[in-house]
Amino acid sequence: VNSTLRMSLEDARNMALLFFIDHLVQKNGRRTIHDLSCQFGARGFTEEMREAVGTTQEGLTEFLQSFPSLFTVEGDQVIYTGFDDMNGANNPILSGGSRNRDYEREAVQFFVNKLTKFGPELQIKSLLGHRSQAAPEVRLVSGRHLKDFCEFLASQHDHFVVEGDRVRLKNMTEPSEEAIELDDEGKPLAGVKAKQAAVEYLKSVLEQNDDQPIPLDAFYLRFCERFSHVIRQDVATNPKELLQFLKLNRQIFFIRSNKVSLVKNRPPEYGSENGSDDGSSENNNNALFPLDQNALTRIHFVKALKPAQELVDRLLSEVLSCDKKGVGLDVKTVQAGEDVFLSLAIVSTTTQIGVFDLASSDVILLESGLRKIVESEQIVKVMHDGRRVSSILAHRYAIHLRSVFDTQVAHAILQHDKFGKPLHETRPISFVNLQRVYYPQSIMMSDVTPRKLSQAPNWGIRPVTDDMLLSIVEEAHCLIGALHQQLSNLIPVHLRGLFEDKCLEALLASPSRPPPISTPGGLLASTYRPPSANGRRSQLSANAPVFVPASQKKQTRDMGCQTFSTGDIRVLDVFYD
Numbered sequence: 001v002n003s004t005l006r007m008s009l010e011d012a013r014n015m016a017l018l019f020f021i022d023h024l025v026q027k028n029g030r031r032t033i034h035d036l037s038c039q040f041g042a043r044g045f046t047e048e049m050r051e052a053v054g055t056t057q058e059g060l061t062e063f064l065q066s067f068p069s070l071f072t073v074e075g076d077q078v079i080y081t082g083f084d085d086m087n088g089a090n091n092p093i094l095s096g097g098s099r100n101r102d103y104e105r106e107a108v109q110f111f112v113n114k115l116t117k118f119g120p121e122l123q124i125k126s127l128l129g130h131r132s133q134a135a136p137e138v139r140l141v142s143g144r145h146l147k148d149f150c151e152f153l154a155s156q157h158d159h160f161v162v163e164g165d166r167v168r169l170k171n172m173t174e175p176s177e178e179a180i181e182l183d184d185e186g187k188p189l190a191g192v193k194a195k196q197a198a199v200e201y202l203k204s205v206l207e208q209n210d211d212q213p214i215p216l217d218a219f220y221l222r223f224c225e226r227f228s229h230v231i232r233q234d235v236a237t238n239p240k241e242l243l244q245f246l247k248l249n250r251q252i253f254f255i256r257s258n259k260v261s262l263v264k265n266r267p268p269e270y271g272s273e274n275g276s277d278d279g280s281s282e283n284n285n286n287a288l289f290p291l292d293q294n295a296l297t298r299i300h301f302v303k304a305l306k307p308a309q310e311l312v313d314r315l316l317s318e319v320l321s322c323d324k325k326g327v328g329l330d331v332k333t334v335q336a337g338e339d340v341f342l343s344l345a346i347v348s349t350t351t352q353i354g355v356f357d358l359a360s361s362d363v364i365l366l367e368s369g370l371r372k373i374v375e376s377e378q379i380v381k382v383m384h385d386g387r388r389v390s391s392i393l394a395h396r397y398a399i400h401l402r403s404v405f406d407t408q409v410a411h412a413i414l415q416h417d418k419f420g421k422p423l424h425e426t427r428p429i430s431f432v433n434l435q436r437v438y439y440p441q442s443i444m445m446s447d448v449t450p451r452k453l454s455q456a457p458n459w460g461i462r463p464v465t466d467d468m469l470l471s472i473v474e475e476a477h478c479l480i481g482a483l484h485q486q487l488s489n490l491i492p493v494h495l496r497g498l499f500e501d502k503c504l505e506a507l508l509a510s511p512s513r514p515p516p517i518s519t520p521g522g523l524l525a526s527t528y529r530p531p532s533a534n535g536r537r538s539q540l541s542a543n544a545p546v547f548v549p550a551s552q553k554k555q556t557r558d559m560g561c562q563t564f565s566t567g568d569i570r571v572l573d574v575f576y577d
Contacts, residue, residue: 191447303357312369328480
């Protein structure tokens with residue numbers, strides 16, 4: 001009995017030791033004695049563990065001081081000695097023989113079970129979120145942070161396959177070779193064709209089930225039985241992504257209580273109560289061409305002045321010949337420290353798309369004719385959330401956006417009309433979610449995969465590949481092709497004046513920032529040069545001259561001020577209209 005009691009006490013001490021190590025690891029390796037003693041009442045901290053370490057702060061201090069190789073007690077501060085250079089893989093508590101358990105194997109089995117239930121493929125950060133449900137030993141052995149967790153998964157190559165920011169089971173079930181779909185050319189399905197094939201198959205599954213609802217998990221298993229993982233990467237790699245895919249086809253599939261069925265006499269989503277008399281997607285489809293590999297002939301990428309001038313002339317000629325003069329405009333930016341630089345400008349019409357590499361030279365923006373399009377009152381620029389781009393153009397290049405249809409503002413107006421929310425309380429919506437809400441067919445008609453939708457691309461990478469080019473033009477193409485007409489029809493007549501005012505307000509340059517410094521040729525000293533694919537600066541960018549006039553020197557001027565006592569305001573200068 002005494003031997004059993006000693007073993008139980010030793011076991012409780014080890015469990016308490018692991019508990020405090022785990023707590024310190026999550027709190028950057030340093031906590032107070034008081035904070036650690038508060039964990040006595042935490043979930044998972046048993047009565048036996050409290051008895052083993054002492055039920056008071058003094059007893060806890062003595063317990064921690066008995067492990068000088070692990071803890072350093074300085075006053076009321078406890079420091080985990082191994083925090084800087086010790087992770088779960090080489091922790092002596094886990095690798096020692098005091099407990100005959102293989103924690104690494106337990107961790108592998110834990111994440112295999114999670115991927116089996118929610119996968120078989122997930123974003124690594126999503127799988128990391130499930131780790132909070134694991135035991136302290138599993139959390140320790142799998143690494144402290146996201147980087148350590150990625151290394152742990154990559155080291156278990158017999159169980160997991162890590163690709164970028166995603167992980168999948170290595171031994172997941174795959175259909176037989178006869179089940180793999182091929183296109184008309186005998187090649188494996190991909191892109192738009194894979195999405196269309198998936199819709200037809202999933203629709204047939206529901207029809208064969210006598211139109212009875214099928215649970216989402218079971219529905220995904222049927223999907224996996226028919227398509228290989230290569231094809232599933234273009235459609236959905238887990239039940240959550242399949243749910244998003246089904247919502248893109250909500251005219252076919254109906255989801256309720258996590259069960260899927262076919263739509264039966266479902267009323268249209270957008271009615272006349274929203275002020276829309278023509279919001280159907282069929283009319284909008286006439287202005288679109290699918291964004292697949294065949295669309296590359298319609299996309300023109302330029303990075304020199306003369307080709308840029310010729311492209312602008314072609315775009316202007318097409319737009320000015322139309323009754324409704326409008327273009328989809330998108331500007332891709334790159335974050336470098338605290339500064340934001342323009343990298344790419346995309347101008348889309350209904351038949352062609354121009355992509356201008358602004359990182360190669362600022363001259364393209366200033367002298368190619370792009371300025372005529374941006375500042376034209378006759379040409380409507382359809383943009384999503386143009387506030388930041390407008391501010392950059394105004395402050396750095398003295399270019400002012402005019403006649404803009406901002407879909408971010410349009411969404412806020414519709415939320416205000418539908419739910420009565422004040423405009424300043426409406427949440428901004430990402431462009432991908434804007435597509436899902438107002439025109440999901442645009443995602444179906446492009447080669448964009450769930451993986452691309454979940455990633456934040458780096459628009460500064462050069463050279464630009466064909467796949468990257470399709471991602472670059474996605475937003476501008478969708479804006480002019482469908483969203484403009486759709487949102488314009490949905491905005492009630494009595495709110496269109498407010499919408500126009502808010503679009504104009506979003507374009508006004510902030511008076512709190514100074515105007516740009518003019519330089520010869522309009523070039524700025526702070527020009528961003530993107531790295532190439534191998535991480536080096538291009539030769540053109542490295543040797544490109546930067547013009548800064550010698551006459552430009554810092555000047556000191558008197559400043560006006562506003563005081564609360566008098567309220568006097570003295571205006572020195574006006575920079576903007």
